Amino acid sequence: MSGKEGCAAWDFTQNRELSWLGFNARVLAEAEDENVPLLERLKFLAIFTSNLDEFFMIRVGSLTDLAAVDKNARDNKSGLTAKEQLHKIYAAVTPLYERRTRALHAVEEGLRREGLTRLHVDRLGSADQKFVRQYFKNVVAPILSPQIVDMHHPFPHIGGKMLHIGALLRDKKDKKGELFGILPVPSSLPDVLYLPGGDGVRYVCVEDILYHNAAHVFGMYEVIEKTVFCVTRNADINPEDEAFDVEADFRKKMEKLLRQRRRLGVVRVELGREISRRFIAYFCDRFGVSDHQIFVSHAPIKMEYAYSVGDKLPEDERRELSDPPFEPQQPAMLPAGQSLLKTVTKRDVLLSYPYESMEPFLQMIREAASDREVLSIRITIYRLARKAKLVEYLCAAAENGKDVTVLIELRARFDEQNNIDWSERLEEAGCKIIYGFEDYKVHSKICLITRQERGQVRYITQVGTGNYNEKTARLYTDVSLITANPSVGADAAAFFSNMALGNLDGEYNRLLVAPHSLKSSLLALIDEQIAKGREGYILMKFNSLTDIDLIEKLSEASCAGVQIELIVRGICCLLPGVSGKTQNVTVTSIVGRFLEHSRIFCFGTGAAEKLYISSADLMTRNTERRVEIACPIDSPEVRARLHDILYAMQHDSVKARVLQPDGSYVKKPAVPDPICAQQLLMRQAMDEAQRQSAEAAPREPIWKRLRARFVR
Incomplete structure (x- = not known):
């Protein structure tokens, strides 16, 4: 330490x-x-x-x-x-x-x-x-x-x-x-x-x-x-x-x-x-x-x-007297009427809650439950809604003869009884239940569907920043990647095998997994930017920052001239703008209609940029005492969508507060055409839903307009 x-x-x-x-x-x-x-x-x-x-x-x-x-x-x-x-x-x-x-x-x-x-x-x-x-x-x-x-x-x-x-x-x-x-x-x-x-x-x-x-x-x-x-x-x-x-x-x-x-x-x-x-x-x-x-x-x-x-x-x-009603839209990367299970075999898909609906993911599990080519479904569960369609579909899969393994965390604070009840229901339906570890909460959000197509095993992997909770998916901002990338799928399969064996020290090629490799990998990614000096760039969006090793490493990066933008909704133990320590760091917090919950980590710019989504905040409990996952983003379309989200957060001039060196927060100065990140993303979701056609390609208009202004 x-x-x-x-x-x-x-x-x-x-x-x-x-x-x-x-x-x-x-x-x-x-x-x-x-x-x-x-x-x-x-x-x-x-x-x-x-x-x-x-x-x-x-x-x-x-x-x-x-x-x-x-x-x-x-x-x-x-x-x-x-x-x-x-x-x-x-x-x-x-x-x-x-x-x-x-x-x-x-x-x-x-x-x-x-x-x-x-x-x-x-x-x-x-x-x-x-x-x-x-x-x-x-x-x-x-x-x-x-x-x-x-x-x-x-x-x-x-x-x-x-x-x-x-x-x-x-x-x-x-x-x-x-x-x-x-x-x-x-x-x-x-x-x-x-x-x-x-x-x-x-x-x-x-x-x-x-x-x-x-x-x-x-x-x-x-x-x-x-x-x-x-x-x-x-x-x-x-x-x-x-x-x-x-x-x-x-x-x-x-x-x-x-x-x-x-x-x-x-x-x-x-x-x-x-x-x-x-x-x-x-x-x-x-x-x-x-x-x-x-x-x-x-x-x-x-x-x-x-x-x-x-x-x-x-x-x-x-x-x-209320906010204007907003219904989650059909996902921009999934044309209406198309099956997510089939679409993802052709290209990666990103769901952005609550602007887009969680329903396609749930329907993917429902479809997998009766798909003859599906061999198994494995998933980690931290929090569920009181009424959860996901549980119904997992139970149906087990009853249809699929091998269903659910790693359920019984220590999700204040949801313990709810998770105990759901674990009993899943077990009764024939699902294999794993309760995780005595010393480490399993906070990762990952689901793996294994299919056998023409004699070959293929994986469909979902990695998210938020829980599989159908209620909070309408209230919390989160992102969810669904990919058929074989290397990510192989890592996901290894992850579930390691969890079943109680192995927290497993090695992975693409996924960053806490407590073994997430923190060390993040420190190494920051070191890569430190080596670039003034050409280095770090942009991270998450909920809380308390890990002292990461704080000190970010300070080291700042002193090396790396420009660091942090979007931290809640706790931030790092004070930005301190001369000789964090003078190249800015910290913004956004609190508004929806709870900002997504975790997006960006290192570098242009072709050298490395982009991840994660279940983990930068807190010691997440990096050292929980099982967490960060997943790299390869798809250009998904990367562009994540930059849409980050751009909106960076340029919010309505709800954004900027952390000062003394620990206080001040509102961003007003601009002639003020941007509220959450309103912008809602508008984008509705615009994309209206523009979709049966054969629509993944969206790009917002990115094309803003990319030049955003990427350094």
Whole structure:
């Protein structure tokens, strides 16, 4: 590993966690942007909130563990101990809560003018008060489980991210002491209650109803103080840390870990109302937290309702308040009505989600399931939709006698149970199931179809940057290569054989595979550009950069005069523009309607250019502790399409933010005809769909117009 550890001069790197908070602040900026439709701004507030929840559960949770076991361990990008990082995190989060509150007030004020209003129970008119009282009496009260805490009633376990009403109580008869009352908000209740009558759509949050009925619930007690509260628990269970018995069933181990996750320590307490110091002290004592771990949220603590409240509006009004509808198009490289399975034997095909549909890939698997020449289908699965046609087609293939092998990762964070369920379904259908490795998550996205044509074995390989998730393929930008290239297919076959044998050190001719060869190959590719000096060029698009060895190598390249353009949506621990270190590096982040998720690596220019797509971000966990794949791109048509995507990202002047040497982000300067990368790619997808004919060749118009301006 690098000699960075122990170095006192962290002058061109920054802390990973603070960088991530900066990313989530850019998500919040979308909720603050008045050019974004109101319902989309409300959804961005929900995304910001759920992002922050996961951050506390995972990242803050792991730092809390680290602070407990190794007080002197220092982050190799900032030199901070775990405890110092936690203090900076908690300090940085407080203003984000304040920004969220202001943004929500602005969004709700705009929605109120459009006829969609969130109301507070204590401000309702008499008719609405009566309706809410009846709802509480008939629907809510019968399923409540209030509890007091005293010497006869121990403090109960409070589940993570579960809403509760907490109250300080005093017995009305014996007023000597105080008790704590807990009222869980039943998970069976909806998030909001819609009010009848009135103008437009009006609703109240259900926890607000329980909050205002706390005195009724705790009838024999006087309510001194009350608040809505929610705890966030450490969810950073790492199966690699467990002393697993190799003979035991891995699926059962994961089920046990999921049960354990529910009882881990508290890393954050959120309050829905301001409370007194002594009440705060009670929460600190009960949950083992400090004052700085308690946050008052003037916005609803849980905001999942943001995705559905707009559905109550009339369709024409909802459209006015939402992004224009967009349906994924027929892929530009696949003429309508043609089979992908047959087309790819003639030329490589690139699918670009969500601008193009995932359906042709799914239909290729469906076609392969009944194709008499198909011998086997092998695939890695990390995340799937709750309803997955892919699973249906794989099961059909197995039932049709095909040899179907599925390497399913049971440790895809927060999708563990879903993957356990799917693994059981696949196994029942006759698929061979592999669960991967104890120490390495399998994060690669690769599928191999083996056919026998005229006595010869032929491969069709798919390599992607994103999951086989039919839902997120409509929300995340990803690219998916389908090729009949025999050398790529031979590597894919070797990859699946190695996975079945537990071999992580396999050798491959074309594919770069972590943990064995991906990182070393990327370092070597950067070295090639360093050798070119000022003629060197690197352009990379990915989600996060934390790997210190790659960061230092990029700094070395910058010092050699190599021009480096990084498009990094999320965490970026490298600071660009630092004199003598990263002066030739630029870093851009794009956060918009779709989640930028594709990973594209470009080294050099012109005929010497080497171009890859990958499942891996440049994080140590991806390069050293996961099974990842990067695939070279040979097809001129596919390369041109990838450059279309990169060009749009480079020239975005609407959503792009540029990272500064101090770690802040600024918007790109406005230009006379501003380009939004995501809008441009949507327009390209629709234009190509309209231009297609039955014998259309792979697309080229955008590339021909822009190539001269893009390639150095």
